Amino acid sequence: MSVPAVLLDGVSASYEGHPALEDVGFQVPQGRFAALIGPNGAGKSTCLRLLLGLVRPTAGRVEVFGHPPLTGDSDGVGYVPQKVTIPRGLPIAAQDIVLMGRTAARGPGRLPSRRDRELARTSLDQVGLADLAARRFQDLSGGQQQRVLIARALCAQPRLLLMDEPTAGLDSAARARFYALVCDLQHARGLTLLCATHDLDVVGEHADSIILLDRTVRAQGTPAEVMSGGRLEQAYHFPAHHVHQDHAAHGTDPTATSGTS
Amino acid sequence: MTEFLSYAFVQRALVTGLLLGVMCAVLSFFVVLRRMAFVGVGLSHAALGGVALGLLLGAPPLVAAALFTVGVAWVVGWLRGRTEVSEDTAIGVFFPTAMALGVVLISLSPAYRQDLVAYLFGNILSVSPDEVLPLAVLCVVGLALVGFYFKELLFLGVDEEAARAAGLPAVRLRFLLLTLLAVTIVAAVRLVGIILVSAFLVIPAATGQALARSLRGMLVVAVISALVSVVAGLWLSWTWNLPSGAAIVLVSAVLFFGALARARRVA
Numbered sequence: 471m472s473v474p475a476v477l478l479d480g481v482s483a484s485y486e487g488h489p490a491l492e493d494v495g496f497q498v499p500q501g502r503f504a505a506l507i508g509p510n511g512a513g514k515s516t517c518l519r520l521l522l523g524l525v526r527p528t529a530g531r532v533e534v535f536g537h538p539p540l541t542g543d544s545d546g547v548g549y550v551p552q553k554v555t556i557p558r559g560l561p562i563a564a565q566d567i568v569l570m571g572r573t574a575a576r577g578p579g580r581l582p583s584r585r586d587r588e589l590a591r592t593s594l595d596q597v598g599l600a601d602l603a604a605r606r607f608q609d610l611s612g613g614q615q616q617r618v619l620i621a622r623a624l625c626a627q628p629r630l631l632l633m634d635e636p637t638a639g640l641d642s643a644a645r646a647r648f649y650a651l652v653c654d655l656q657h658a659r660g661l662t663l664l665c666a667t668h669d670l671d672v673v674g675e676h677a678d679s680i681i682l683l684d685r686t687v688r689a690q691g692t693p694a695e696v697m698s699g700g701r702l703e704q705a706y707h708f709p710a711h712h713v714h715q716d717h718a719a720h721g722t723d724p725t726a727t728s729g730t731s
Numbered sequence: 732m733t734e735f736l737s738y739a740f741v742q743r744a745l746v747t748g749l750l751l752g753v754m755c756a757v758l759s760f761f762v763v764l765r766r767m768a769f770v771g772v773g774l775s776h777a778a779l780g781g782v783a784l785g786l787l788l789g790a791p792p793l794v795a796a797a798l799f800t801v802g803v804a805w806v807v808g809w810l811r812g813r814t815e816v817s818e819d820t821a822i823g824v825f826f827p828t829a830m831a832l833g834v835v836l837i838s839l840s841p842a843y844r845q846d847l848v849a850y851l852f853g854n855i856l857s858v859s860p861d862e863v864l865p866l867a868v869l870c871v872v873g874l875a876l877v878g879f880y881f882k883e884l885l886f887l888g889v890d891e892e893a894a895r896a897a898g899l900p901a902v903r904l905r906f907l908l909l910t911l912l913a914v915t916i917v918a919a920v921r922l923v924g925i926i927l928v929s930a931f932l933v934i935p936a937a938t939g940q941a942l943a944r945s946l947r948g949m950l951v952v953a954v955i956s957a958l959v960s961v962v963a964g965l966w967l968s969w970t971w972n973l974p975s976g977a978a979i980v981l982v983s984a985v986l987f988f989g990a991l992a993r994a995r996r997v998a
Contacts, residue, residue, distance in 0.1 A: 522895070522896040523896075523898075524892065524895055524896060540898055547896070549892075549893050549896040549897070551890065551892055551893055554889060554890045554893075556889060557763060557764060557766060559940055559941075560763070560764065560940060560949075561940065561943050561944050561945050561946060561948065561949055562889065562946055563945060563946075566945075566946055567889065570882075570885070570886045570889065570890070570893075570894075571897075573882045573883060573886045573894070573897060573899065574897040574898045574899060576882065578879050578880050578882070578883055579878075579879045579880075581882075582882075606944075619893075622893070626897065632896075
């Protein structure tokens with residue numbers, strides 16, 4: 471049996487002494503799509519930062535493909551942030567952003583090779599933006615910018631893609647298109663996906679498994695298992711029909727009043 | 732113009748001015764990208780404390796300023812990495828503190844006040860033959876380092892978290908950039924002075940940003956505008972007996988507004 475792509479075992483983490491995660495444990499098998507859900511401040515981003523090696527656990531074990539983050543197959547991990555804020559008017563083209571995905575593999579002192587540029591073109595093509603490669607990043611729509619960030623992550627040829635609320639600020643249609651795209655990529659490339667999100671309805675359709683987090687794991691399993699039995703209401707402190715309907719109707723975060731992430 | 736170029740001190744001023752201009756223009760690219768304009772202002776004013784310390788202790792003022800400013804830059808970088816204090820806030824604390832230290836130290840040694848004017852406003856025409864080589868080496872080494880880590884610094888400037896997640900040594904690169912900024916600011920004090928050097932670390936890239944349609948174009952325009960500013964500024968300074976540093980910065984500003992006007996017309 472292959473090692474899981476992602477493993478957290480008894481993990482705790484804190485910021486400036488304030489606990490962010492307590493005794494968190496879950497794993498994501500290779501090639502699967504797992505969604506991390508939970509209210510703001512639940513520790514979803516902290517889980518991703520632990521896996522990226524940006525935060526160290528105060529207790530427990532964090533592994534990516536069987537190794538501590540950034541020590542083993544760190545090239546195999548791609549990261550899609552919520553957004554990138556570029557200074558207004560800066561002439562950075564979409565292809566420049568995507569090519570940054572090759573920076574670590576290329577190493578300092580070396581210009582991007584023909585292969586790097588080819589990988590960047592292929593990645594942009596895969597997210598359907600080949601025609602907009604030379605367009606300034608900030609002239610693209612929110613959904614297109616998000617696809618550029620996916621292309622940048624893909625350009626590093628990862629086996630695991632970590633996404634931190636990648637559809638924040640997108641409308642419902644753009645969210646649906648986004649998840650359809652990442653699912654296609656998952657199947658085409660055999661990627662493992664771990665996505666921190668508030669898109670409860672959409673990930674319920676696409677994800678293989680869901681981890682419901684509220685500083686610790688409240689539930690994990692298939693979408694049907696996690697989204698039943700009042701678990702969502704308990705974690706979100708919100709009636710179930712509001713959690714689903716408000717989000718689906720308005721594309722808004724139903725937990726926006728419960729704190730910050 | 733021929734007569735202007737025939738003087739050895741003018742030739743020295745041009746060589747060092749052009750090298751420092753290229754260095755400032757390249758760094759200005761990252762200053763604009765990372766929104767570090769305030770860092771440039773703060774570090775340049777911190778240099779005053781170093782100059783004053785050097786004058787008081789009898790040490791070479793620019794060497795003292797370089798050590799002092801690099802020290803301030805590192806403390807700023809450390810505060811940002813280890814505490815909740817932002818780079819801007821840290822600079823906001825160190826800028827007046829270092830400047831106040833400079834003013835106090837200068838008040839203790841009134842005999843040196845005349846020298847201070849050259850540090851505050853720059854006088855590239857007074858660069859001595861002994862200073863040309865160290866300044867040239869500094870610029871070449873600085874440019875080589877920026878060139879070597881250009882991709883990494885660019886990634887870090889656009890998206891620091893993703894760059895760190897990709898395994899780039901973000902802390903080392905941040906300290907490298909701060910160190911290069913500090914050293915370049917002190918070196919460029921000879922060119923345009925402590926008061927104006929921060930402008931030369933923003934305006935060239937801003938000019939490039941207004942005109943260019945690509946990152947490479949922005950960098951090329953920034954370098955060309957800095958070179959034109961140095962040559963035209965020195966010539967204006969020579970022709971009308973103007974302070975060289977102020978003339979260089981004014982030419983740079985005219986190029987920026989010209990670029991802005993052209994950009995608006997094209998848009």
